[in-house]
Amino acid sequence: MSQLTGFTPWPEQDAQRYRELGYWTGETLGAMLQRKAGEHPDRIAIVCGKRRWSYAELDAKADQLAAGFARLGIGAQDRVVVQLPNVAEFFSVCFGLFRLGALPVFALPAHRRAEISHFCRFADAKAYVIADLDGGFDYRTLAREVQAEVPTLRHVVVAGEAAEFTALADLHDTPIELAGPSAGGVAFLQLSGGSTGLPKLIPRTHDDYLYSVRASAEICGLDQDAVYLCALPVAHNFPLSSPGTLGVLHAGGRIVLARRPSPDEVFPLIGTEGVTITALVPPLAMVWLDSARQRRPELKTLKLLQVGGAKFGAEVACRVLPELGCRLQQVFGMAEGLVNYTRPEDSDELLHHTQGRAISPHDEVRVVDDEDRDLPDGELGHLLTRGPYTIRGYYLADEHNARAFTTDGYYRTGDLVRRLPSGHLTVEGRAKDQINRGGDKVAAEEVENHLLAHPAVHDAALVAMPDAYLGERSCAFIVTRGDPLRPVELMRFLRERGVAQYKIPDRIEFVTEFPKTGVGKVNKRALRERIAELIAATD
Template sequence: MLPGCTSWPAEVARGYREKGIWRGQTMGAMLAELAGRHRDRTALVHHDRRISYAELDAWADRLAAGFAAHGVARGERVVVQLPNTPEFIAIVFGLSRIGAIPVFSLVAHRATELTHLVRLSGATGYMVPETYRRFDHLALARQVQAETDTLRTLFVFGDRADGFVALSDVEAAGTAAREAGTAAGEALSPDADPSDVAFFLLSGGTTALPKMIPRTHDDYVYQSELAAQVCQMSAEDVYLAVLPVEFNFAFGCPGVIGTLQTGGMAVLADTPNPLDCFPLVERHGVTMTAMVPSVVALWLEAAEWNDADLSSLRLVQVGGARMTREFTARIGPGLGCSLQQVFGMAEGLLCFSHPDDPADAVLTTQGRPISPADEMLVVGPDGDPLPSGEIGELVARGPYTLRGYYRVPEYNARAFTPDGFFRTGDLARLTPAGDLVIEGRIKEMIIRGGDKISAGEVEDHLLAHPGVTAAAVTAVPDDLLGERICAHLIVDGPAPALAELKRAMHARGVADYKLPDTVRFVTEFPLTPLGKIDKLALAAAAASERKA
């Protein structure tokens, strides 16, 4: 294991291998096996490009040899910052085949995040698009290189530029190396170990710069394959990557990787906008996709007036934020498909509702862990498991849940229990049937005069008020109470007065201390790159208005 990473205990890892959970296959070897099985089938689609399994495999080989020819060595880290293109997928597989480690970066990241990632990872390479949505990524890369010490090579997907190695030149070097039979032409590092880190995902929190999540070949091959099985995917499925592929959700839950493992076809969308995606669904017969609630809301609105044929859709996964039952009940009928609620994290644990679950469970819970080897508990402040129905912190461990973030030992000491459970920071409860219900984040718990209030609970009551179409609740500092409750609302029609909202919540049996102290009306919520409501930005805006 790479220094700075935390391995699974030896006896635990041995048990996973003996049970066949980890089958000892690298990502690169997996692609080669899939190419042999599905050679001429289409693997990836982007615009008018169609790439077969055999072509993707050969492309990854060329890139592997080309990166090696340009000095990328086993164990070195390469930050990859690309939009939803086949190049992203091919580069990840190519780097995997020489034992180099991609660090997935959002295209929206800028100098602050990128310098942090390069310094933390010690990256020697950085891959960028030339420009994307009119932003100059070449200038960004030069700035990051100037402000860090380890970046040796800048790569660009686009035209050649001073100081950059073009991706086309990487491919050309790989072709030459393989034809010459040099060491750089070896497709797979001879000492590649499936227990090694395959790539780094990034933590999705909004409270600090992202932490790096080491995902091994063993754990990710297992996760994506099992997720595809739970979703009942087959070679006839067509998956639409609506979200950025550098997110775990779109990459391997089951995402693009799980789709490939079943012999299906993955279509890469440029944006999640329904005006862009609906024609792709119709053109390619998309059967499955994954979205966050804010994107689903856009799709539902567009589906009411757009005449695109969405009849091929059989399953839509939705996760990433809490949803009311009223909202989830609209998704299936609105899009003409089945809903699968998902709770997941880049750190590991995935919970899915299942196709054969009772309808009410699909609408109101996030289902169960996808693996029988997953261990999931809801615990109280003392760390002891709570009975079903009681709200506590969700902790988890298992064959694809990390045992430690990269190079942050002090944080790891707080984030993991002594016996290896990851403290997710999520407030949750279990139903009598064993299904998971996420109630919010611990850090979203408002402590008002000593009383603890769940922001999510207050939001649900506010959403029941006529005319309130979206609600977000945050804390604002208060000299007397410590924190006060601020409701940020989007309404359709006249804005209700605070007193009116309080009376309506009282009528629903809500305790006085849970009633909002202030209310703000906005036309839209700021969003994080994943499409979640950015509550830090909302709280900052409320605090600023209060000072003014």
Template sequence: MTQTTTINDPRNPLEVYAADGTDKLLATGVPQDAAAHFREIGAWTGDTHWQLFRRAVETWPHDTAAVDNVRTLTWSELDAGVARAASVLAQAGVGRGDGVIVQMPNSVAYLEAVFAIWRLGAVPVFSLPAHGSHEIRHFAGHAPARVYVGTARPNRHLTRVQHDLAVPLEDGTELTTVLVDEGAADPWAEAGQDAPEPADVTADELAFLQLSGGTTGVPKQIPKTHDDYLYSVRASIDVCDLSRGDVLLIALPASHNFTMSSPGILGAVQVGAAIVFASDPMPTTILPLIERHRVTHLALVPPALISVLNSTERKSHDLGSVKTVWVGGAKLSEAAARRVYPDLGWRLQQVFGMAEGLVNYTPLDAPIDEVVSTQGRPMSPWDEIKVVDDDDVEVPEGEPGNLLTRGPYTIRRYHRAPEVDARSFTADGFYRTGDIVVFSEGTLTVVGRAKDQINRGGEKIAPEAVENALLTHPGVHDVSVVGTPDEVLGEKIRAFVIPRPDADASRLTPTKLRKFARGAGLASYAIPDIIEIVDEFPLTGVGKVSKKAQQT
């Protein structure tokens, strides 16, 4: 194995080279022979994110490009805003290869900032609005990044983050802070001289650092090149129905991988669809926007979709413009999936993927049983899938096992994390996703996360199986199941249940819910030991249920 190290390089300070200065590896850890293969088969085309944006501007200059609650811009107007943003960032010292932390709310200004960073040849270091100063300072030191772009709007949480960033990092570096009022008519009013000419960047360079969806400690940083990431965007478009004239609602945090590329913001740029930003995915926020802007597509995580399904307000809005809802980030229960078309009239396309790489979609023409009960098929013909036991021996088709994957948009290492790499990747470059799946006839069904499995007295229980059973109860809005330590059994099963607003509380006692679970076919050892009725679940920054918080 070639030993690698990070060196200062005028082409790109964040790029990783072999220690002897030869046999360059890409920032993602992909070796040159594999990179050459991906180019040869046409997966990698040599496009950069800046070139993608410029094509949209030149092809559809007068089409609507981006909308928020203050501004509506055409592609030409967005291009002018990007140039002004680039001027502001250049004045702050951003140059080619510099890491720039982006922590902004969903807005047109967010889009301007990110494409301005790419125009300057710099590297966005993505974060979420929910991240605190501990995470942001870690991202800055680890990347490294020397400039922080955030909101100037009053926000107690982010104001505290920005205050803490005034303290130099551990190595003595001071972060330059650029605060942007995304709610202003001109967020880049401080723009002075003309923006520098677009930097000369190649597609094999580091495009940005994305965040892992894992919940253990500080999120890991995922390196992505222009080549591999834009291939994933094009592959998503090939299996989705997004096209020019469509209207895409961005309700999840814009910097999240799901929101960015599946097919997401970059997919809209690729095909010329309009992008509408919502501040959050709550029904009270997104339902009026769907009606007002005639939204055709949106992406939601399961808790957000379930909130829409159970919202008392949805019948007050015309939602008939929506063609497709993509649901991912966590497994959607079959019970909820079966309600989408009858209740909303929306076509459901399940998405199962990860920021590290592999993405699966249920096909648009798939039978309904496949759509509601599986998490789809690999979107690329060059995705490699293995399902193995704990000794890395492949299991028979149709048997559950640990998912390993490799392909043209899947990384082969994290950013500057060799200890994590050692347990996350096989010697031949397969990524250990941490998911337990069944792979049969080309279709993936997620059984659960390996780390979430509950070991109750020697019996292995997938939380999803318990959740799916309880979700069929007519009075249940949502369910989350975790393991909780027990001296006798090792772990007990704890279920958190959110009732529907109109539910009869007398039917939702722990005793009656256990009886219902038995009647739904759960094994006796899988019946929850502890059932708690709650008003809400703790959520991660992207809106997924935080089982880690529920276990504490």
């Protein structure tokens, strides 16, 4: 089968080396599930509310949906935008598409018209898979808006009441013979955290992703007794593969899905299902810590709490074991590839103050200065990486790839880090123009472009402001055209443009002009300092 247009492969000599090392085994994601279903068909794979799917049931549903999607005319390498909450259907849909060789494009429940229309248009998606309702939001209304903007989108498939669209339940057909994809081919497209414009698409192959999944499962000690609570959005790279739900399926364990991550919803699940491992972003971990004092007995089976997505402060990290009664594991990774973990044998100093070290002995990690010169351990610099599961290019993004990757294939992550002699990394911040809002990445340029569309806005600059709960929130500095404008009007304007709620500025400040750098650029550092001072003055 030919490789996907717009995909940058690893150099052949590197690919061959990864195969010889046993990292790339030639198994596809669909074949992995099939193998596990054969080994223990009756074991419970997924718990979703009152539903309990065995491995055999999940495997069968994947085969049936592969046939159903094929009936819609979806085939190998066709793109399908998948926007589902934490429901069992996420897995049957994705594995059905994997079996077919079609490529899921993983959208998040929080995305709205601006993002989804972009994904469907840019990826030339043939289908869009949604829930009917979730959290009070009707995704069918969103689908109508997207179809109006992207007339090439042929099918909308709905898990639940479909209205005028195709019901997912009606796609469970008699399984058919399928050629299946190549393990070296692209399996799906994930979303970048992106610091410029709308998210870019990240092509991950079966071979590279499954290596990351298997190695992560081993590092985290997963086995058939593992019970993983998926409380973060299931399509996020962190709960999907680090080791996440796919790591649990590889180990033969059980996934417990939670629609919301609040202690009131998940603490009872941990107790009744015997959850042993889960993953959170720092703000949620702090909420759990505050709630655990009165509800510690519900957490008695929890052995490992992973925290990632943003830096976890050492003063909070040290509370996990005494207050939650489980081990902490810090995780620092990216959908583009590189994942770092603290290890069980790490000292408290490493566990609380670092974000771990890389999965693989063949992860090549560099810390460099502004001129790409390697820095000694302990010096603050830009993180570059390449390896057996780090992409060599974004999908259909030649111009951006020339900036995001070095000529010899290192990915410029945009992170500022210090490396210890042990290989552990301490993340100090971002070089890219991006706000990390409790694990949700907000590209400043994207939001600024939306703000500039308002007729009363002359210029806009979005910066991070410190927040004790989320780590960072966003503040938009606005220069108006002279017309009076209220923050509530701008926020309503962004919502009407279909911008995801987490991207809407948390604070808006009106100014007459922006501070400038020596070369005339907006001095965002000065703006960040200004908003930090304003916050400090009101505390």
